[in-house]
Amino acid sequence: GDSVTQMEGPVTLSEEAFLTINCTYTATGYPSLFWYVQYPGEGLQLLLKATKADDKGSNKGFEATYRKETTSFHLEKGSVQVSDSAVYFCALFKGGYNKLIFGAGTRLAVHP
Amino acid sequence: DTGVSQDPRHKITKRGQNVTFRCDPISEHNRLYWYRQTLGQGPEFLTYFQNEAQLEKSRLLSDRFSAERPKGSFSTLEIQRTEQGDSAMYLCASSLQNSQETQYFGPGTRLLVL
Numbered sequence: 001g002d003s004v005t006q007m008e009g010p011v012t013l014s015e016e017a018f019l020t021i022n023c024t025y026t027a028t029g030y031p032s033l034f035w036y037v038q039y040p041g042e043g044l045q046l047l048l049k050a051t052k053a054d055d056k057g058s059n060k061g062f063e064a065t066y067r068k069e070t071t072s073f074h075l076e077k078g079s080v081q082v083s084d085s086a087v088y089f090c091a092l093f094k095g096g097y098n099k100l101i102f103g104a105g106t107r108l109a110v111h112p
Numbered sequence: 113d114t115g116v117s118q119d120p121r122h123k124i125t126k127r128g129q130n131v132t133f134r135c136d137p138i139s140e141h142n143r144l145y146w147y148r149q150t151l152g153q154g155p156e157f158l159t160y161f162q163n164e165a166q167l168e169k170s171r172l173l174s175d176r177f178s179a180e181r182p183k184g185s186f187s188t189l190e191i192q193r194t195e196q197g198d199s200a201m202y203l204c205a206s207s208l209q210n211s212q213e214t215q216y217f218g219p220g221t222r223l224l225v226l
Contacts, residue, residue, distance in 0.1 A: 042219055043218050044155070044217040091154070100205075100213075104152065
């Protein structure tokens, strides 16, 4: 079945470091891909999305490119801040299935 | 736009009791979804509504679970005879029918069954 695999956390970085969180997916067809962020005690917030191959989603300095050849959607940010500390979830959506399929999440901790 | 709201935010109950959660979606959204998130995992789909019709249910939704959306606006999720394994965060999301992949999530209800 369809699935999403994320790198295990926690990822611990110093402020202003470069961030990469890996995400790969398994799915037939052409899913849309998403990154959601969950801050402590809060629900999920949509961070960015891409709906077709080679699309780049971007928001708040984060970006991810839909790579169909490697079935990947890695999240990157050039310079993280303490306020980016959260759990990041990669997800896919296929039309006709009506639901998001999430990875297990990757916890990011950024220290000053 | 006040976003998706859920009530209560936290619920502690004893095994065997019934609990009910409420979700109020974004007002113009006709699709509403329930997900369950256990510790250290991503959310898993439970069920979804289009207006008042419940169109899909996951195998995760045992007979003890029932969801309703009687007037196509707010929804309730009831768990009967709770078990310790029901302890989780229950998330509600909503979307427009023609933009169903973009789902907006509420803050969740955290359930602890003792």
